Amino acid sequence: MPTALADRPAARTAAGPSARPPRRWPGRAGWALAVGVPLLFLTAFFVWPVLEIVGRGFLTDGRLDLGGFGDVFARPRTWRVVGQTLAQAALGTAGAVLLGIPGAYLLYRCRFRGRGALRAFVTVPFVLPTVVVGVAFRSLLVDGGLLGGLGLDGTFAAIVLALVFFNYAVVVRTVGGMWERLDPRAEQAARALGASPWRVLRTVTLPALGPAIASAASLVFLFCATAFGTVLVLGGRRYGTVETEIWIQTTQFLDLRAAAVLSVVQLVVVVGALAFAGRARARTERALTLGVPSVTAHPVRLRDPLDAVAVVVTVVTAGGLLALPLLNLVIRSLRTPRGWGLDNYAALGVPQDTLAVSAWQAAGTSVRTAVDATLIALVVGGLVALVVSRRPRTPSARRAVAGLDALFMLPLGVSAVTVGFGFLVSMDAPLGLPVDLRASPVLVAVAQAVVAVPLVVRTVLPVLRAIDPRQREVAATLGAAPGRVLRTVDLAVALRAVGLALGFAFAVSLGEFGATSFLARPQEPTLPVVIFRLLGRPGAENYGAALAASVLLAALTAGVVAVCERLRRPGIGGAW
Amino acid sequence: MATPSPRRSPDVRRAALGAATCAALLTLTACSATGGATPDATPGGAGSVTLVTHESFALSEGLLEQFEEDSGLDVQVVQQADSGALVNQLVLTKDAPLGDLVYGIDNAFASRALDEGVVVASELTAPAATDAAAYAVPGDDAGALTAIDFGDVCLNVDTAWFAEQGVPEPTTLDSLLDPAYRDLVVVPDPVTSSPGLAFLLASVGAFGEEGWVDYWAGLRDNGLKVADGWTEAYYTDFTAGGGDGPRPVVVSYASSPPFTVPEGGDAPTTRALLDTCFRQVEYAGVLAGAANPEGAARLLDFLLSDEVQADVPASMYMYPVSSAVELPDDWTRWAPLADAPFDVAPADIATHRERWLTQWSDTVIG
Numbered sequence: 046m047p048t049a050l051a052d053r054p055a056a057r058t059a060a061g062p063s064a065r066p067p068r069r070w071p072g073r074a075g076w077a078l079a080v081g082v083p084l085l086f087l088t089a090f091f092v093w094p095v096l097e098i099v100g101r102g103f104l105t106d107g108r109l110d111l112g113g114f115g116d117v118f119a120r121p122r123t124w125r126v127v128g129q130t131l132a133q134a135a136l137g138t139a140g141a142v143l144l145g146i147p148g149a150y151l152l153y154r155c156r157f158r159g160r161g162a163l164r165a166f167v168t169v170p171f172v173l174p175t176v177v178v179g180v181a182f183r184s185l186l187v188d189g190g191l192l193g194g195l196g197l198d199g200t201f202a203a204i205v206l207a208l209v210f211f212n213y214a215v216v217v218r219t220v221g222g223m224w225e226r227l228d229p230r231a232e233q234a235a236r237a238l239g240a241s242p243w244r245v246l247r248t249v250t251l252p253a254l255g256p257a258i259a260s261a262a263s264l265v266f267l268f269c270a271t272a273f274g275t276v277l278v279l280g281g282r283r284y285g286t287v288e289t290e291i292w293i294q295t296t297q298f299l300d301l302r303a304a305a306v307l308s309v310v311q312l313v314v315v316v317g318a319l320a321f322a323g324r325a326r327a328r329t330e331r332a333l334t335l336g337v338p339s340v341t342a343h344p345v346r347l348r349d350p351l352d353a354v355a356v357v358v359t360v361v362t363a364g365g366l367l368a369l370p371l372l373n374l375v376i377r378s379l380r381t382p383r384g385w386g387l388d389n390y391a392a393l394g395v396p397q398d399t400l401a402v403s404a405w406q407a408a409g410t411s412v413r414t415a416v417d418a419t420l421i422a423l424v425v426g427g428l429v430a431l432v433v434s435r436r437p438r439t440p441s442a443r444r445a446v447a448g449l450d451a452l453f454m455l456p457l458g459v460s461a462v463t464v465g466f467g468f469l470v471s472m473d474a475p476l477g478l479p480v481d482l483r484a485s486p487v488l489v490a491v492a493q494a495v496v497a498v499p500l501v502v503r504t505v506l507p508v509l510r511a512i513d514p515r516q517r518e519v520a521a522t523l524g525a526a527p528g529r530v531l532r533t534v535d536l537a538v539a540l541r542a543v544g545l546a547l548g549f550a551f552a553v554s555l556g557e558f559g560a561t562s563f564l565a566r567p568q569e570p571t572l573p574v575v576i577f578r579l580l581g582r583p584g585a586e587n588y589g590a591a592l593a594a595s596v597l598l599a600a601l602t603a604g605v606v607a608v609c610e611r612l613r614r615p616g617i618g619g620a621w
Numbered sequence: 622m623a624t625p626s627p628r629r630s631p632d633v634r635r636a637a638l639g640a641a642t643c644a645a646l647l648t649l650t651a652c653s654a655t656g657g658a659t660p661d662a663t664p665g666g667a668g669s670v671t672l673v674t675h676e677s678f679a680l681s682e683g684l685l686e687q688f689e690e691d692s693g694l695d696v697q698v699v700q701q702a703d704s705g706a707l708v709n710q711l712v713l714t715k716d717a718p719l720g721d722l723v724y725g726i727d728n729a730f731a732s733r734a735l736d737e738g739v740v741v742a743s744e745l746t747a748p749a750a751t752d753a754a755a756y757a758v759p760g761d762d763a764g765a766l767t768a769i770d771f772g773d774v775c776l777n778v779d780t781a782w783f784a785e786q787g788v789p790e791p792t793t794l795d796s797l798l799d800p801a802y803r804d805l806v807v808v809p810d811p812v813t814s815s816p817g818l819a820f821l822l823a824s825v826g827a828f829g830e831e832g833w834v835d836y837w838a839g840l841r842d843n844g845l846k847v848a849d850g851w852t853e854a855y856y857t858d859f860t861a862g863g864g865d866g867p868r869p870v871v872v873s874y875a876s877s878p879p880f881t882v883p884e885g886g887d888a889p890t891t892r893a894l895l896d897t898c899f900r901q902v903e904y905a906g907v908l909a910g911a912a913n914p915e916g917a918a919r920l921l922d923f924l925l926s927d928e929v930q931a932d933v934p935a936s937m938y939m940y941p942v943s944s945a946v947e948l949p950d951d952w953t954r955w956a957p958l959a960d961a962p963f964d965v966a967p968a969d970i971a972t973h974r975e976r977w978l979t980q981w982s983d984t985v986i987g
Contacts (some may be wrong), residue, residue: 179849179853180864183853187858187867277813277849281810281986282813282849282986283986295709296705296706296709297709297812297813297978299709299713377864382883382884466713469719470713473717474717481717483699577676578677578679581677581852582938583862583873583880583881583938584880584881585881588863588864589863
């Protein structure tokens with residue numbers, strides 16, 4: 046895209062001899078704090094616990110022992126598991142991208158009634174806990190289920206479909222966010238010169254979207270490669286991945302050596318995907334600057350072949366892949382031993398016979414924990430985004446900033462069980478302090494925040510980067526103090542993205558189950574935990590109540606996303 | 622100009638308003654977990670005792686509160702994953718124990734807990750302590766682990782399904798090899814599920830070191846389905862679990878049938894096959910290095926008290942070890958125990974568990 050190729054003004058002004066005012070950093074102390082606080086957080090609650098537990102696997106009697114690598118790689122199963130992980134992730138990514146691109150077009154380049162609701166709806170799967178999705182998905186696919194005839198239950202295909210189900214939204218949002226900002230003039234010019242719509246798509250639009258697509262693809266690859274519950278519930282150990290293998294070796298066999306080796310293997314895969322994502326994103330974020338805040342959407346025209354294809358693909362995907370399992374969940378939640386009714390929902394109000402809390406109370410706990418997690422994630426993620434959005438002049442400082450960005454993405458790719466077990470062995474006296482955090486509700490919020498921080502960074506950062514540095518310079522020249530520059534320029538522009546980040550961090554924390562399920566918990570369980578416990582008991586009432594609680598969780602999530610969705614349009618938003 | 626002046630943009634104002642509303646809502650919803658509830662900051666302190674247990678721990682409302690009132694102790698409950706993972710977590714945290722008392726170590730993992738020294742013996746005064754002694758882990762002469770409850774993991778069949786289809790119900794482990802039961806059985810994976818492991822042990826007890834692998838190869842060839850956990854097997858694959866699955870034979874508990882009494886009906890629609898069972902015993906023990914070992918011992922006594930023992934069937938779906946309490950009516954009618962469950966010595970389990978699981982995986986999962 047020609048406009049995107051124009052150079053970054055920042056680079057020019059910085060290098061050029063222009064009458065640039067002297068830099069006015071808000072003081073070294075301020076930036077040190079902005080870097081220090083997130084680093085301290087990540088070190089204390091991620092790097093240190095992970096090193097503690099992985100370290101145990103590599104230390105024998107206090108000496109470093111890397112013999113585990115030889116042993117683990119000598120097992121044929123290891124190679125099969127690594128191969129399966131890569132195959133599942135690759136296919137899941139391909140599916141999400143192929144289906145997601147038409148979805149991105151329809152939801153961000155076209156206008157129609159209910160678009161906002163549809164955008165919120167496609168996001169729900171991304172934040173549903175796997176326990177729920179397992180029930181919803183498998184009961185469709187099992188013999189005698191609505192789609193039982195397809196023979197998909199327990200197959201590789203079922204896992205890939207579920208991975209697409211979870212990650213479709215990532216592609217739609219990342220690519221869509223970019224697409225709606227894309228300057229339509231290049232496409233119009235190509236059309237005017239006689240190119241067919243397909244040719245324009247192939248030669249103009251898709252190349253321009255390339256970085257966004259690559260960025261989304263690597264994120265999805267990351268999520269797919271580290272999928273855990275989905276794989277176990279839908280495929281069992283037959284289709285084990287590196288992640289499920291780490292879980293089994295750690296929790297069931299206490300083979301920390303094998304788990305540590307596998308963690309390193311996973312880290313290598315993850316860092317590879319992140320490096321790819323980082324490069325792709327760098328290009329996305331540079332191109333963004335010149336995008337015209339969009340008024341690019343047009344009403345859906347079914348006669349236009351592009352629109353028609355987008356509508357068909359999206360209807361099939363949203364209706365078949367996304368809606369069917371969710372609808373199945375709702376329908377089943379309405380079924381009671383006495384026929385159809387709301388009994389299961391009524392049961393949510395009373396403490397389940399053996400759970401001391403009702404589902405509503407648990408939902409309250411979930412919301413409160415999510416508030417904590419969101420606040421932590423916003424502060425930490427916001428600071429990271431702020432620091433990373435700056436482009437220091439020295440190459441070494443630039444590399445440091447890029448490194449910081451990558452570092453905070455790692456929690457998305459490191460096994461939840463590694464982090465959870467790391468917490469167990471390191472949080473009895475965090476940073477040497479005499480506080481046992483392991484049974485504290487604070488740690489649950491912290492664990493959720495660790496997961497949400499990368500999403501906050503990815504949402505806020507592109508917007509901060511899109512701010513023309515000259516605006517800050519102008520403000521500074523006019524005498525604004527550094528803090529004031531931050532407030533009037535950065536914060537004002539980033540506010541909508543912050544709102545969006547808040548929504549996603551909140552929704553992700555609400556449904557988070559993986560990390561918290563490994564943590565010590567006090568008496569107050571969260572909603573996903575209550576669902577899990579209800580499903581762990583026999584009896585139609587428990588089953589029904591679990592389904593109703595799942596619908597409640599899905600509705601809460603969709604509601605939060607929908608509210609934040611309204612903050613988003615029509616201008617710049619995040620690109621995760 | 623890439624970005625309009627922030628001051629004048631209505632979008633920004635709306636966004637600011639939205640974000641502020643969102644934040645305000647969040648704050649109003651009830652502050653936060655830490656702000657809302659104020660948990661005891663010093664679990665394990667003088668007046669408090671921390672119980673470390675598995676996901677399935679539950680007592681009827683008020684019981685634990687009554688104990689707190691009577692004893693003056695403040696009880697914290699820390700719930701970890703399932704029983705296998707629980708023991709491993711305790712081993713990992715031996716130097717800084719997660720609490721004072723553990724409940725929920727079962728006989729498949731008891732030897733590991735004893736070998737690793739995560740529990741120590743304590744003085745018990747509850748009358749049911751003598752009943753509990755009957756379930757002591759062989760070799761645990763000091764009595765570091767105290768049995769609290771037990772249950773039989775057995776095949777459950779959907780009697781209604783078999784009656785409808787006119788097929789006779791299977792009765793023994795062997796009968797599942799009959800082609801008549803092809804594609805009818807679902808079991809939870811023993812590596813990822815504790816009832817799954819218990820059923821694997823039943824087969825080891827029944828067919829011995831020599832025969833159990835062949836038995837599973839036969840099951841596999843007869844269309845066995847393996848689910849990830851009990852939940853998936855019972856709710857999704859089993860015909861009578863509520864999920865309308867396709868398979869009428871499932872691994873569950875001898876105490877599951879009372880839960881399948883239909884609304885208004887007077888008999889369950891499922892039955893446990895009592896010749897296919899393995900007895901799971903759940904133990905509690907004071908953790909080595911506990912901050913409050915006396916409090917832990919009192920809590921342990923409380924778990925053996927008549928109140929808790931009588932509550933065990935309804936809240937944890939297990940049978941109490943105490944002979945002094947009465948079972949619920951529907952249990953005496955529809956949840957009888959196996960006369961002679963299959964048995965494998967805990968020491969044998971401890972030595973061979975990993976190898977058995979690997980062999981099982983190689984045979985059944987491939």
